[in-house]
Amino acid sequence: MEFRFCPKCAAPLVLRTDGEAGADGDKARLACPDGHWTHWDNPLPVLAALVEVEGKILLARNAAWGPKNFALITGFMERGETPEQGVARELKEETGLHAEVTTLIGVYEFIRKNELIIAYHVKASGEIRLSPELVEVRLVSPEKLRPWRAGTGYAMADWMRARGLEPEFLDWGTQAPADE
Numbered sequence: 001m002e003f004r005f006c007p008k009c010a011a012p013l014v015l016r017t018d019g020e021a022g023a024d025g026d027k028a029r030l031a032c033p034d035g036h037w038t039h040w041d042n043p044l045p046v047l048a049a050l051v052e053v054e055g056k057i058l059l060a061r062n063a064a065w066g067p068k069n070f071a072l073i074t075g076f077m078e079r080g081e082t083p084e085q086g087v088a089r090e091l092k093e094e095t096g097l098h099a100e101v102t103t104l105i106g107v108y109e110f111i112r113k114n115e116l117i118i119a120y121h122v123k124a125s126g127e128i129r130l131s132p133e134l135v136e137v138r139l140v141s142p143e144k145l146r147p148w149r150a151g152t153g154y155a156m157a158d159w160m161r162a163r164g165l166e167p168e169f170l171d172w173g174t175q176a177p178a179d180e
């Protein structure tokens with residue numbers, strides 16, 4: 001999001017490296033010239049779910065993506081919910097599945113999008129009903145997963161290693177996992 005004016009006094013924001021805005025060195029930040037407000041631009045937490053249904057991992061293709069882009073279920077947290085509640089809510093909204101057991105895989109950088117990924121392994125049950133956001137899902141055996149070298153791909157790789165599976169990485173957008 002782009003900010004141009006101070007939310008308190010409406011003065012045009014300026015790049016500052018002094019005072020609080022620059023307390024950790026010479027990093028320039030957009031701030032009010034009178035010191036009311038600093039645009040910290042902190043990374044946003046994103047929840048990701050590696051969803052297991054009857055021993056297989058669910059990968060989903062977003063409506064906005066190409067035919068070979070399959071990934072984990074992701075979404076932003078909402079106010080007043082724990083990350084575990086948030087990941088269960090996203091799973092329900094996007095796939096209709098019910099989260100049974102939720103276990104943290106790890107926390108991963110996604111600096112390119114200024115996000116922080118909190119990744120969970122979610123054992124789920126129920127009938128798959130996709131939201132309009134998703135167009136296709138695949139259920140893949142864990143040993144056939146092919147992670148990508150970014151964000152949620154590293155979470156998938158760590159989950160595989162924890163099960164004694166050596167991940168074989170593919171470029172993002174070439175996963176197109178076969179069923180079974």
Ligand SMILES: [Zn+2]
Nearest residue numbers: 006009032036
């Ligand atoms: Zn101001």
